[in-house]
Amino acid sequence: MKDIIAFKFGNQLIDTQSATDEISKNGEAIFFDNSPEALEVIRHSAAHLMAQAIKELYPDAKFFVGPVVEEGFYYDFKTSTKIGEEDLKAIEKKMAQLAKKGYSIEKYTISKDEAVSKFSGDELKQLVLSNIPSDEVSIYRQGEFEDLCRGPHLPNTKYLKFVKLTKIAGAYLGGDENSEMLTRIYGVAFATKEALKEHLHMLEEAEKRDHRKIGNQMGLFFFDDKVGAGLPIWLPAGGRLRAKLESYLFKAHRKRGYQPVRGPELLKSDLWKLSGHYQNYGENIYFTSIDEQEYGIKPMNCLGHIKIFQHSLHSYRDLPLKFFEYGVVHRHEKSGVLHGLFRVREFTQDDAHIFCREDQIKSEVIEVLNFVDTIMKIFDFEYSLEISTRPEKYIGSDEIWETATQSLKEALLENGIQFDIDEGGGAFYGPKIDIKIRDSIGRKWQCGTIQVDFNLPERFDITYIDEENKRVRPVMIHRAILGSFERFIGILTEHYAGEFPFFLAPTQIVIIPIKEGHQPYAQELAKKLVDMEVDVEIYDQNESLNKRIRTAEKSRVPMIVVLGDREVENRTIALRDRRERTKSNITEKEFLELIKEKLDEVEF
Ligand SMILES: [Zn+2]
Numbered sequence: 118m119k120d121i122i123a124f125k126f127g128n129q130l131i132d133t134q135s136a137t138d139e140i141s142k143n144g145e146a147i148f149f150d151n152s153p154e155a156l157e158v159i160r161h162s163a164a165h166l167m168a169q170a171i172k173e174l175y176p177d178a179k180f181f182v183g184p185v186v187e188e189g190f191y192y193d194f195k196t197s198t199k200i201g202e203e204d205l206k207a208i209e210k211k212m213a214q215l216a217k218k219g220y221s222i223e224k225y226t227i228s229k230d231e232a233v234s235k236f237s238g239d240e241l242k243q244l245v246l247s248n249i250p251s252d253e254v255s256i257y258r259q260g261e262f263e264d265l266c267r268g269p270h271l272p273n274t275k276y277l278k279f280v281k282l283t284k285i286a287g288a289y290l291g292g293d294e295n296s297e298m299l300t301r302i303y304g305v306a307f308a309t310k311e312a313l314k315e316h317l318h319m320l321e322e323a324e325k326r327d328h329r330k331i332g333n334q335m336g337l338f339f340f341d342d343k344v345g346a347g348l349p350i351w352l353p354a355g356g357r358l359r360a361k362l363e364s365y366l367f368k369a370h371r372k373r374g375y376q377p378v379r380g381p382e383l384l385k386s387d388l389w390k391l392s393g394h395y396q397n398y399g400e401n402i403y404f405t406s407i408d409e410q411e412y413g414i415k416p417m418n419c420l421g422h423i424k425i426f427q428h429s430l431h432s433y434r435d436l437p438l439k440f441f442e443y444g445v446v447h448r449h450e451k452s453g454v455l456h457g458l459f460r461v462r463e464f465t466q467d468d469a470h471i472f473c474r475e476d477q478i479k480s481e482v483i484e485v486l487n488f489v490d491t492i493m494k495i496f497d498f499e500y501s502l503e504i505s506t507r508p509e510k511y512i513g514s515d516e517i518w519e520t521a522t523q524s525l526k527e528a529l530l531e532n533g534i535q536f537d538i539d540e541g542g543g544a545f546y547g548p549k550i551d552i553k554i555r556d557s558i559g560r561k562w563q564c565g566t567i568q569v570d571f572n573l574p575e576r577f578d579i580t581y582i583d584e585e586n587k588r589v590r591p592v593m594i595h596r597a598i599l600g601s602f603e604r605f606i607g608i609l610t611e612h613y614a615g616e617f618p619f620f621l622a623p624t625q626i627v628i629i630p631i632k633e634g635h636q637p638y639a640q641e642l643a644k645k646l647v648d649m650e651v652d653v654e655i656y657d658q659n660e661s662l663n664k665r666i667r668t669a670e671k672s673r674v675p676m677i678v679v680l681g682d683r684e685v686e687n688r689t690i691a692l693r694d695r696r697e698r699t700k701s702n703i704t705e706k707e708f709l710e711l712i713k714e715k716l717d718e719v720e721f
């Protein structure tokens with residue numbers, strides 16, 4: 118029997134130190150294993166263990182916050198000595214020693230005033246304390262080490278055997294670039310050796326696939342400090358890849374009854390106030406002024422689409438109306454969180470808004486989910502769904518939220534679709550279904566989302582005319598499938614390690630004429646391929662055949678065609694399919710048919 122390390126009671130994870138008799142009797146026991154709940158407790162305690170080790174090695178260390186994050190944990194702190202990558206081993210070693218000592222992890226509660234004087238010499242803890250609203254705070258103690266914390270924690274340090282520190286970085290205090298820079302060490306922790314090993318292998322793979330590195334090698338995109346952080350610049354190869362994705366997806370939308378529309382980049386702040394974005398999302402919006410009027414640069418496309426709906430009269434027979442736009446949006450992200458294409462300040466969403474009747478919500482949600490399913494299968498992504506409920510900051514009444522959340526749940530339940538619940542993770546105007554995809558190395562990404570919204574239609578007083586000639590409020594479904602082209606292409610790049618499938622590859626075919634005399638055939642063939650909308654390049658540099666083949670392979674071009682005397686004479690093609698890892702000799706006709714087939718088999 119595995120040890121119990123915590124309890125789940127309602128939606129709360131409560132450690133053994135905090136559990137009352139009632140909770141330990143009636144709560145769900147969380148055992149010491151690799152379940153998400155157990156990992157949360159384990160990683161929380163691993164962060165403390167790391168802090169304890171740092172404190173022993175660097176006695177003047179002061180700690181800020183040490184949360185659990187998706188893939189592990191980190192702690193932000195400062196020391197007078199500079200700590201670098203090379204010091205991680207020593208910290209890890211110290212952690213192992215401390216874990217082995219088997220300190221029991223104890224909890225006690227003190228008043229906030231007591232805590233303020235207890236940590237009087239520590240300005241970082243004072244800052245943490247000033248952000249805690251309650252009058253009482255809890256302290257966790259293991260050996261000599263004490264830390265201010267809400268928990269949950271393991272009962273003993275002996276459980277922390279499979280911990281690895283993965284990264285050291287600078288982090289601005291509170292994520293604010295005008296504040297001082299702290300040191301942040303990231304780590305991972307598991308219940309078993311195998312799980313740790315598997316995870317480390319995944320990290321290694323992820324590093325090899327880093328889209329910033331591959332993007333640079335393949336000439337897809339870059340960033341330039343002189344232009345600004347978080348503002349990607351697309352190079353021709355990246356532009357070709359992106360254009361293909363956009364074009365397939367565009368047709369896919371048209372086929373499903375979506376109308377292409379386009380709203381402006383700037384809208385008056387008054388409109389953002391009416392929608393609630395100003396009050397609830399304002400810190401992410403960039404503002405500017407024109408003729409002394411304040412405007413907000415759109416962080417979302419909803420308002421433009423609402424205006425389009427309002428522009429004409431609609432009857433119940435017109436619904437659902439589906440407006441879609443490759444909407445360029447800007448959002449203020451703190452510079453510390455910017456990360457390649459994954460977190461940027463300007464991006465393009467594959468955004469759509471479905472205006473429908475209440476009785477159409479379920480079928481529309483299911484239709485969107487089918488659309489999602491088609492797209493994710495094309496890219497070999499597994500995915501799962503999560504319903505996010507009302508967040509702390511929200512607009513609209515409780516009843517509206519209840520109805521909207523219920524309709525999402527019912528749509529999934531009635532169709533036998535499994536889902537998880539993320540309490541409090543909804544958008545400020547409505548609950549949502551998030552689509553979490555799993556890439557080829559097992560990482561999860563949140564991409565698409567479907568949100569049911571009764572609030573914005575209310576705020577903008579939009580209506581349609583029903584059977585009895587009455588004005589009725591429609592429901593608005595906000596949805597994106599890829600999320601953003603930037604982020605999705607970043608994910609695809611890592612998912613495929615840059616070896617994009619044929620239909621998407623920036624350069625799909627490279628033709629290599631061995632000698633000068635083989636040039637005309639190469640040109641002729643290239644022309645035919647261009648007519649089929651295939652991106653083709655001729656490698657006729659004055660270099661050896663092998664060198665040119667190597668260059669094409671290094672550029673991850675899916676197909677390489679070599680033309681020599683024999684090929685010219687017989688109108689054949691020596692083909693290397695890089696993805697399938699095959700070589701073959703086929704006629705020109707067979708080759709062109711093969712290419713056509715490859716393009717046709719992609720059905721968005
Ligand atoms: Zn803690």
Ligand SMILES: [Zn+2]
Pocket residue numbers: 417418419470595596
């Ligand atoms: Zn929207």
